[in-house]
Amino acid sequence: MDLACPGRARLPTGAPRPPPMPIDLADSASSTPSTGPASAPGEGSADPASPRYGRAHYYPDVSDADWSDWRWQFRNRVTSLEALATHLEIPAEEWHDRLEVLRDFRMGITPYYLSLIDKDDPDDPILRQVVPLAEENLFRAVGEEDPLGEEQFSPVPGITHRYPDRVLMVISNNCAVYCRYCTRKRTMYEGATPDVELDRMVDYIARTPAVRDVVVSGGDPLNYSTAKLEQILSKLRAIPHLEIIRIGSRVPVALPQRIDDELCAMLQKYHPLWINVHFNHPRELSPEARGACDRLSRAGIPLNNQAVLLKGVNDSVETIRALCHGLMRMRVRPYYLYQCDPVRGAEHFRTPISKGLEIIEGLRGHTSGLAIPTYVIDAPGGGGKVPVAPQYLLHYDRERGRAVLRNFQGNLYEYFEPRADNDELNPEPAPSGGRLVPARGRVPKDGPGEGGRSTAVGAVPGSTGLNGRGDLPATRGPARSNGKQGAAPWAGSPPAEGDSRPSRRRGSSKSPGVDAPLYEAYLATPPQPGSDATDVVGKSRWVHRGATTRTPRTAASTEAGVAGGRSRAAQSPAPQARPTNGHGTH
Numbered sequence: 354m355d356l357a358c359p360g361r362a363r364l365p366t367g368a369p370r371p372p373p374m375p376i377d378l379a380d381s382a383s384s385t386p387s388t389g390p391a392s393a394p395g396e397g398s399a400d401p402a403s404p405r406y407g408r409a410h411y412y413p414d415v416s417d418a419d420w421s422d423w424r425w426q427f428r429n430r431v432t433s434l435e436a437l438a439t440h441l442e443i444p445a446e447e448w449h450d451r452l453e454v455l456r457d458f459r460m461g462i463t464p465y466y467l468s469l470i471d472k473d474d475p476d477d478p479i480l481r482q483v484v485p486l487a488e489e490n491l492f493r494a495v496g497e498e499d500p501l502g503e504e505q506f507s508p509v510p511g512i513t514h515r516y517p518d519r520v521l522m523v524i525s526n527n528c529a530v531y532c533r534y535c536t537r538k539r540t541m542y543e544g545a546t547p548d549v550e551l552d553r554m555v556d557y558i559a560r561t562p563a564v565r566d567v568v569v570s571g572g573d574p575l576n577y578s579t580a581k582l583e584q585i586l587s588k589l590r591a592i593p594h595l596e597i598i599r600i601g602s603r604v605p606v607a608l609p610q611r612i613d614d615e616l617c618a619m620l621q622k623y624h625p626l627w628i629n630v631h632f633n634h635p636r637e638l639s640p641e642a643r644g645a646c647d648r649l650s651r652a653g654i655p656l657n658n659q660a661v662l663l664k665g666v667n668d669s670v671e672t673i674r675a676l677c678h679g680l681m682r683m684r685v686r687p688y689y690l691y692q693c694d695p696v697r698g699a700e701h702f703r704t705p706i707s708k709g710l711e712i713i714e715g716l717r718g719h720t721s722g723l724a725i726p727t728y729v730i731d732a733p734g735g736g737g738k739v740p741v742a743p744q745y746l747l748h749y750d751r752e753r754g755r756a757v758l759r760n761f762q763g764n765l766y767e768y769f770e771p772r773a774d775n776d777e778l779n780p781e782p783a784p785s786g787g788r789l790v791p792a793r794g795r796v797p798k799d800g801p802g803e804g805g806r807s808t809a810v811g812a813v814p815g816s817t818g819l820n821g822r823g824d825l826p827a828t829r830g831p832a833r834s835n836g837k838q839g840a841a842p843w844a845g846s847p848p849a850e851g852d853s854r855p856s857r858r859r860g861s862s863k864s865p866g867v868d869a870p871l872y873e874a875y876l877a878t879p880p881q882p883g884s885d886a887t888d889v890v891g892k893s894r895w896v897h898r899g900a901t902t903r904t905p906r907t908a909a910s911t912e913a914g915v916a917g918g919r920s921r922a923a924q925s926p927a928p929q930a931r932p933t934n935g936h937g938t939h
């Protein structure tokens with residue numbers, strides 16, 4: 354029996370798919386300003402004229418009053434396959450599998466969130482997040498019920514106390530939408546959390562002075578009525594040692610109508626209060642969502658985004674970059690990019706770690722650091738969040754105070770730590786460091802392995818900066834180059850075997866931790882003008898801009914400059930002209 358929606362034509366097998374919708378609606382010139390009010394009633398969540406998505410397509414007969422009413426949205430969530438089939442095509446052969454997975458984890462999609470789905474794209478990134486798919490059944494038995502061990506670290510039901518100074522407080526078990534990859538799907542039974550349980554959670558925090566920060570989560574705390582949520586918040590705020598209240602919510606994404614003035618007025622009574630939102634895809638940054646975030650920001654609530662890296666949804670540099678840029682325009686800080694947890698039924702969403710590294714690599718240096726989330730893996734069994742990043746510190750010799758760094762273009766730079774303060778025996782200034790192998794300073798694809806590659810030219814994109822073994826190149830050699838306690842690592846007698854210090858005076862080419870030919874080329878490079886500290890002092894073009902003469906550099910003036918450090922600039926002739934762009938410092 355074909356249970357597919359009778360009113361909808363299916364794409365014939367082999368028919369070309371329509372092109373996917375642009376991923377960054379917020380980037381389009383016609384998008385609503387992020388700081389403006391929510392879209393006016395009737396505008397819908399996307400282009401109302403679109404035949405493929407939008408309120409006008411899915412809910413043409415719903416009044417503006419209903420559409421803007423979050424309770425109407427909540428009541429009219431799509432919770433069954435039959436109801437879904439009145440909106441989206443469900444292939445007949447997938448009904449069985451999709452019904453099976455609903456036995457494990459319920460479905461819920463607000464009309465608003467449904468309206469973001471492109472009906473003609475079976476791989477639509479919004480659809481994949483909330484519509485049960487046959488592939489979910491394929492891996493139904495794979496994964497854990499409680500992959501993060503939240504219940505192992507639970508002193509009272511609803512509380513997870515894993516970190517010393519903060520706790521997670523799960524106060525609800527329902528959400529506006531049910532995300533198919535949810536880590537906490539085991540708790541979504543949509544019953545009311547009894548008051549006695551809520552009180553026990555509050556009581557635990559009150560009895561635990563070490564707790565200074567609570568994450569109020571669920572389910573979704575913002576699904577509570579404003580009065581009920583205020584009851585809970587007021588009890589928390591009455592705890593003297595509790596400094597910070599954070600709320601985790603997907604409501605601004607899936608039910609932005611809920612963020613009304615009444616809620617914002619209530620929330621701002623309980624500062625310092627932060628909200629972590631959960632946008633995964635730039636198409637979720639609709640005018641309604643932007644309006645919701647704007648109202649929260651105006652209530653003084655800092656917003657941070659916690660996205661989950663999901664295969665087939667947002668697993669590309671372009672998508673995450675568009676998401677982060679859109680969030681920044683909405684004054685939402687991209688905070689975390691989570692590796693998808695190995696929760697049961699979510700195997701088809703999981704990506705290799707290399708995908709996350711590739712995305713961060715594609716962001717770092719290519720956009721502001723503020724727009725780059727921290728990529729984290731929540732360690733299984735309760736290990737907590739572990740930040741994972743591409744390797745930019747390629748070599749670090751702590752004993753010698755030397756590091757080799759890779760920048761976002763793949764160029765290598767040498768960096769020296771400050772000379773020890775008690776190093777009276779070695780007054781020689783530290784090397785300034787600088788770029789390694791100016792003409793060829795590219796990191797090999799796998800990073801500079803120990804004693805490794807002879808050619809180092811090549812593009813870096815995609816490189817994790819790790820060596821062939823996937824770890825930092827090892828450091829060998831004696832602890833100190835001259836054996837004198839407290840001696841600066843770059844001073845003293847000729848280097849011992851394996852010493853990696855890059856002194857041209859010594860002519861040593863040993864660099865066990867760095868690609869040898871790269872390092873040889875670096876040592877053969879004559880010192881560049883301006884590479885020494887004495888050349889740099891007093892040379893700011895800004896300070897001297899417009900000056901007709903400069904103080905000639907003499908040995909005496911150089912010494913004075915070194916001794917005086919940056920203050921030497923003040924001894925130079927008064928600047929004739931200063932930057933006039935209004936940015937005095939940067």
Ligand code: SF4
Pocket residue numbers: 527528529530531532534535536537538571572573603
């Ligand atoms: S909104 Fe959050 S808690 Fe609710 S289903 Fe989605 S991921 Fe899970």
